[in-house]
Amino acid sequence: MLDNSAASVTIRRVDYTPPAFAIDKVELEFDLAPLTTTVTNRMQLRRAPGASARDLVLHGEDLELVRAEIDGKPWTGVQVSTDGLTVSNVPEQPFELTLVTTNRPSANTSLSGLYVSNHNFFTQCEAEGFRRITYFLDRPDVMTTYTVTLRASRADYPVLLSNGNLVETGELPDGRHFARWHDPFPKPSYLFALVAGKLVAREQRIRIRSGEEKLLQVWVEPHDLPKTEYAMQSLVHSIEWDEERFGLPLDLERFMIVAVGDFNMGAMENKGLNIFNTKYVLADAETATDIDFSGIEAVVGHEYFHNWTGNRVTCRDWFQLSLKEGLTVFRDQEFSADMAAAGGSPEAAAAARAARRIDDVRGLRQNQFAEDAGPMAHPVRPDSYVEINNFYTMTVYEKGAEVVRMYQTLFGRDGFRKGMDLYFARHDGQAVTCDDFRAAMADANQRDLTQFERWYSQAGTPHVSATAQYDAAARTFDITLTQGYGPASADAKATQKGPLLIPFAIGLVGSDGKDLPLRLAQDGQVLAEPQTTRVLELTETEQTFRFVDVAEEPLPSLLRNFSAPVIVSYDYTDAQLTFLFAHDSDPFNRWEAGQRLATRALLSLADAAARGDALSLDPEIVAAFGRVLRDSTLAPAFRELALTLPSESYLAEQIEEADPAAVHAARLFFRRALANGLRDDLMAAYEQNRVEGLYEPSAVDAGRRGLKNVALSYLADLDDPDDAAELARAQYDSADNMTERSAALVTLLQIGPSAARAPLDDFYLRFEKEALALDKWFGMQATRRGAPGERVLDDVGALMAHPAFSLKNPNRARALIFQFCMGNAAQFHATDGSGYAFWAEQVLALDAINPQVASRLARSLERWRKFTPALREKMRAALERVAAGVQSKDVREVVEKALAP
Numbered sequence: 001m002l003d004n005s006a007a008s009v010t011i012r013r014v015d016y017t018p019p020a021f022a023i024d025k026v027e028l029e030f031d032l033a034p035l036t037t038t039v040t041n042r043m044q045l046r047r048a049p050g051a052s053a054r055d056l057v058l059h060g061e062d063l064e065l066v067r068a069e070i071d072g073k074p075w076t077g078v079q080v081s082t083d084g085l086t087v088s089n090v091p092e093q094p095f096e097l098t099l100v101t102t103n104r105p106s107a108n109t110s111l112s113g114l115y116v117s118n119h120n121f122f123t124q125c126e127a128e129g130f131r132r133i134t135y136f137l138d139r140p141d142v143m144t145t146y147t148v149t150l151r152a153s154r155a156d157y158p159v160l161l162s163n164g165n166l167v168e169t170g171e172l173p174d175g176r177h178f179a180r181w182h183d184p185f186p187k188p189s190y191l192f193a194l195v196a197g198k199l200v201a202r203e204q205r206i207r208i209r210s211g212e213e214k215l216l217q218v219w220v221e222p223h224d225l226p227k228t229e230y231a232m233q234s235l236v237h238s239i240e241w242d243e244e245r246f247g248l249p250l251d252l253e254r255f256m257i258v259a260v261g262d263f264n265m266g267a268m269e270n271k272g273l274n275i276f277n278t279k280y281v282l283a284d285a286e287t288a289t290d291i292d293f294s295g296i297e298a299v300v301g302h303e304y305f306h307n308w309t310g311n312r313v314t315c316r317d318w319f320q321l322s323l324k325e326g327l328t329v330f331r332d333q334e335f336s337a338d339m340a341a342a343g344g345s346p347e348a349a350a351a352a353r354a355a356r357r358i359d360d361v362r363g364l365r366q367n368q369f370a371e372d373a374g375p376m377a378h379p380v381r382p383d384s385y386v387e388i389n390n391f392y393t394m395t396v397y398e399k400g401a402e403v404v405r406m407y408q409t410l411f412g413r414d415g416f417r418k419g420m421d422l423y424f425a426r427h428d429g430q431a432v433t434c435d436d437f438r439a440a441m442a443d444a445n446q447r448d449l450t451q452f453e454r455w456y457s458q459a460g461t462p463h464v465s466a467t468a469q470y471d472a473a474a475r476t477f478d479i480t481l482t483q484g485y486g487p488a489s490a491d492a493k494a495t496q497k498g499p500l501l502i503p504f505a506i507g508l509v510g511s512d513g514k515d516l517p518l519r520l521a522q523d524g525q526v527l528a529e530p531q532t533t534r535v536l537e538l539t540e541t542e543q544t545f546r547f548v549d550v551a552e553e554p555l556p557s558l559l560r561n562f563s564a565p566v567i568v569s570y571d572y573t574d575a576q577l578t579f580l581f582a583h584d585s586d587p588f589n590r591w592e593a594g595q596r597l598a599t600r601a602l603l604s605l606a607d608a609a610a611r612g613d614a615l616s617l618d619p620e621i622v623a624a625f626g627r628v629l630r631d632s633t634l635a636p637a638f639r640e641l642a643l644t645l646p647s648e649s650y651l652a653e654q655i656e657e658a659d660p661a662a663v664h665a666a667r668l669f670f671r672r673a674l675a676n677g678l679r680d681d682l683m684a685a686y687e688q689n690r691v692e693g694l695y696e697p698s699a700v701d702a703g704r705r706g707l708k709n710v711a712l713s714y715l716a717d718l719d720d721p722d723d724a725a726e727l728a729r730a731q732y733d734s735a736d737n738m739t740e741r742s743a744a745l746v747t748l749l750q751i752g753p754s755a756a757r758a759p760l761d762d763f764y765l766r767f768e769k770e771a772l773a774l775d776k777w778f779g780m781q782a783t784r785r786g787a788p789g790e791r792v793l794d795d796v797g798a799l800m801a802h803p804a805f806s807l808k809n810p811n812r813a814r815a816l817i818f819q820f821c822m823g824n825a826a827q828f829h830a831t832d833g834s835g836y837a838f839w840a841e842q843v844l845a846l847d848a849i850n851p852q853v854a855s856r857l858a859r860s861l862e863r864w865r866k867f868t869p870a871l872r873e874k875m876r877a878a879l880e881r882v883a884a885g886v887q888s889k890d891v892r893e894v895v896e897k898a899l900a901p
């Protein structure tokens with residue numbers, strides 16, 4: 001059992017104080033053994049300038065202190081507590097503190113600190129895992145250089161890795177050996193890492209622009225070596241891209257990625273030794289989908305980019321987390337877009353970029369907007385937390401990335417680059433704040449960005465409503481924008497102090513569907529080549545912008561490319577949306593028009609379903625989707641996105657009192673209407689987008705497969721799904737890659753469990769030894785739609801007892817439990833409350849094993865107040881059950897905030 005029952009303490013940003021001691025360097029020695037590992041920690045310490053503390057207070061958790069020495073002599077003035085160690089009356093002058101402790105890696109199920117996975121050792125230190133390895137000033141503003149010696153049995157742990165450069169290896173008595181690593185770059189403890197075990201590496205040597213040669217390694221278990229090619233290729237691309245786009249080179253002699261099957265999140269950017277969830281390293285055509293490949297590219301890029309944005313310049317305190325995460329997500333989004341666009345025609349490149357942007361925004365709106373409207377709402381730079389691991393959120397990451405993107409929207413790519421250059425010139429090697437980043441952007445571009453600070457300090461999603469007025473005689477078009485916030489928790493409301501600087505990109509579409517040239521009244525002289533998209537800067541609560549020389553009444557295309565993370569309302573008619581869906585030159589807004597059209601129809605269908613009224617859909621809407629589906633000038637990836645309806649959870653968020661069953665019925669009705677109305681077009685899309693030849697995870701091929709498979713899934717919703725079933729069976733049988741195979745199986749599951757029985761069994765036998773593929777097998781059964789009255793939870797319950805299921809493996813727990821609770825809304829919200837009871841049971845079970853994973857699951861009930869009264873009460877009961885039995889502060893923070901009045 002985990003003892004994580006320390007009282008909940010709220011940490012506040014305003015209470016920040018600089019550290020009282022500095023660590024000049026640290027030497028760590030590890031005697032690695034799974035049951036008990038001994039760590040010898042030798043630190044050179046001195047008081048920070050101006051500090052006068054007599055005692056040194058170090059963080060520590062779950063450690064056994066063996067010995068303490070100062071300057072080589074035993075020191076008795078030490079006091080151990082549950083969260084640290086106080087060393088009393090330390091010398092005035094710089095001194096050496098030696099601490100010997102033990103910890104228990106094989107008993108560490110929290111996967112934070114030093115732990116064992118499949119007989120190998122790994123570490124995870126961010127945010128506060130280092131204190132589970134040794135007593136330390138475990139805070140990001142204490143940076144020092146590390147020399148690390150690892151000792152272990154050579155037979156069991158032939159490979160010994162840590163950060164930086166390998167300086168020495170050798171044999172020891174009793175079949176043991178050692179390796180010594182030195183990292184020349186000062187770093188905070190959260191970037192420390194070690195790995196030991198039976199691993200092999202794919203290696204590649206590259207030359208960076210300076211001419212220096214670098215060694216790249218991807219370390220995995222021996223049988224996984226063939227699946228590392230794409231990760232290595234992604235790493236090479238990331239290194240090239242960061243030099244090209246930002247002038248940032250790889251600074252170490254070697255760069256290592258290690259894959260581990262038990263991991264709490266996606267990956268970790270430890271200096272020179274990134275540790276990854278296998279999910280973001282291992283891939284081949286057989287076992288990984290197009291989405292998996294693109295996830296690997298994005299995550300490899302993300303962690304690599306942290307080497308500068310996070311590691312070279314790090315965070316002063318954890319409230320500044322978005323300084324590194326928002327910026328690095330923005331960088332990985334740009335990288336993925338550039339990679340997807342590479343090599344194609346300009347049109348194909350633009351389409352590929354748009355598809356990435358749409359995907360990113362869809363994720364933001366579905367998850368971050370909901371977070372911002374719920375009890376965990378917090379600013380991009382939070383003001384307080386109980387458990388920092390609860391703040392690795394969509395807001396800090398994805399909204400944070402949008403905030404960074406807005407600098408680029410305001411200043412252009414070159415202006416943004418200038419800001420980045422100044423940021424590194426000023427802060428390389430430092431631990432800094434979000435304000436420092438904003439100041440670099442402001443100074444490099446000679447702009448006052450005082451108002452922009454509100455993006456970091458105000459919680460909640462801004463709303464912008466637009467109204468327009470055309471004056472035919474004066475040929476002017478006025479657009480009035482009003483900004484404010486929607487309903488929010490009291491805490492979020494308290495942060496909302498004033499209007500934001502919102503870069504608002506706009507175009508005006510003429511009656512021929514083409515963009516009109518744009519001239520604002522304030523422009524003065526006529527520009528030789530007038531632009532067709534302008535970025536308006538909204539800074540007031542209400543502001544009117546006047547366009548002049550507007551030849552005809554235009555249709556405004558608002559917030560092009562989603563230029564700010566806001567909700568825009570404008571009174572479009574269905575006909576106007578249909579027009580924009582057919583013509584908008586901004587691909588994002590063209591997609592957006594379709595989504596608005598669908599969302600509006602879906603919400604009114606949900607309303608009718610909740611009232612028990614008959615459902616019907618305007619054939620014009622079906623026709624509008626048909627035109628996009630048939631438009632072969634549009635990239636398949638775009639058409640796939642256009643045909644993907646908003647999710648049930650997104651739709652539920654738009655409703656005051658959501659009834660998931662009604663939302664489900666509405667969405668299903670809409671899908672059936674499209675399927676029946678567009679049967680032949682869907683069939684044609686299926687046939688025309690088969691990809692022949694060798695599997696390649698390229699954006700173009702992936703787009704075609706995506707469109708083909710979305711067509712298949714619509715065809716499975718026809719009143720008579722027999723043809724779809726046949727196509728899916730044939731696709732399953734002939735598939736030579738996981739994208740096709742899993743899409744076929746998901747479609748068969750959608751048709752019904754009996755259609756899927758045989759291929760499900762086949763899939764299991766085929767991939768019994770492939771953990772990541774098996775995760776898919778669990779996941780697709782958990783997210784199965786289920787016939788009316790059928791309880792998918794019964795299957796989930798049975799799968800929990802399957803020998804291949806384990807609660808201790810986060811990927812497996814996520815595949816089955818999270819997928820059911822978060823990815824199968826209609827089933828999870830069954831009116832008998834069975835989903836919530838299951839949720840409570842699993843949160844509590846996970847809480848005792850792994851609080852970080854438990855706490856993620858706990859969050860799936862935080863929007864309980866949004867639902868109909870009957871569901872609400874059952875959810876409250878489940879939350880109260882968890883609140884009564886919780887041990888960790890991680891889960892306690894989430895459920896207490898959810899239940900707070």
Ligand code: B3K
Pocket residue numbers: 126127265267268269302303306325389392852
């Ligand atoms: N920085 C890590 C996340 C650490 C999460 C700690 N609970 C991975 C990333 O964002 O790149």
Ligand code: ZN
Pocket residue numbers: 302306324325328
């Ligand atoms: Zn990150």
